[in-house]
């Protein structure tokens with residue numbers, strides 16, 4: 001028997017598109033926007049470490065600064081969001097302790113065991129404690145691992161928006177060091193602890209601007225069953 005939830009979900013993904021132009025008066029309600037933010041907050045993360053923070057840009061001066069350093073962001077979006085990724089998230093970090101203790105309610109013994117496992121995982125399996133071969137930056141692999149996880153939150157926000165018929169734009173088109181300088185200059189982030197991972201906007205698309213057709217590789221090229 002067909003699963004109607006699944007059919008509705010796939011239809012929403014088929015209908016969604018990256019919004020390239022927003023209607024200036026387009027508005028999405030606080031309630032719908034909160035649903036999108038909840039979809040991010042409820043996202044899974046490795047070891048449940050939630051290495052993210054979500055900034056909702058409502059200050060118009062800051063928004064203009066963001067648009068100035070982001071060639072991918074659009075004018076007239078109703079909501080503009082910055083996803084931050086946590087830096088230096090190791091077993092020794094205050095962040096890891098706080099998650100184990102305050103969020104997951106682990107006892108000191110349980111926390112010790114969990115963080116030992118976490119350290120082994122980071123070191124032996126993921127090797128994110130090594131210098132990144134791409135950038136020769138000793139912290140970059142660790143940041144990229146946290147950043148990857150913010151994309152799960154990003155995907156859930158995009159899917160939630162799609163299900164609600166809200167238009168959205170995921171954005172990597174941004175000079176990230178510049179945006180980080182702006183945020184740090186305003187005292188919003190400490191760049192030793194946070195980096196900008198990705199941006200996303202929501203709103204109502206300009207109806208006079210047609211979305212491009214859905215282009216995807218065929219299912220059989222994407223999925224291979226190993227039997």
Ligand SMILES: Cc1cc2nc3c(=O)[nH]c(=O)nc-3n(C[C@H](O)[C@H](O)[C@H](O)COP(=O)(O)O)c2cc1C
Nearest residue numbers: 016017018020071072073169170171172173174214
């Ligand atoms: C991580 C990510 C970053 C993206 N960055 C931008 C961007 O900066 N500006 C933009 O207009 N589109 C951006 N896109 C949209 C993609 O170009 C788009 O998703 C892709 O072409 C497929 O089209 P569709 O989303 O309309 O199905 C981004 C998409 C993803 C997933």
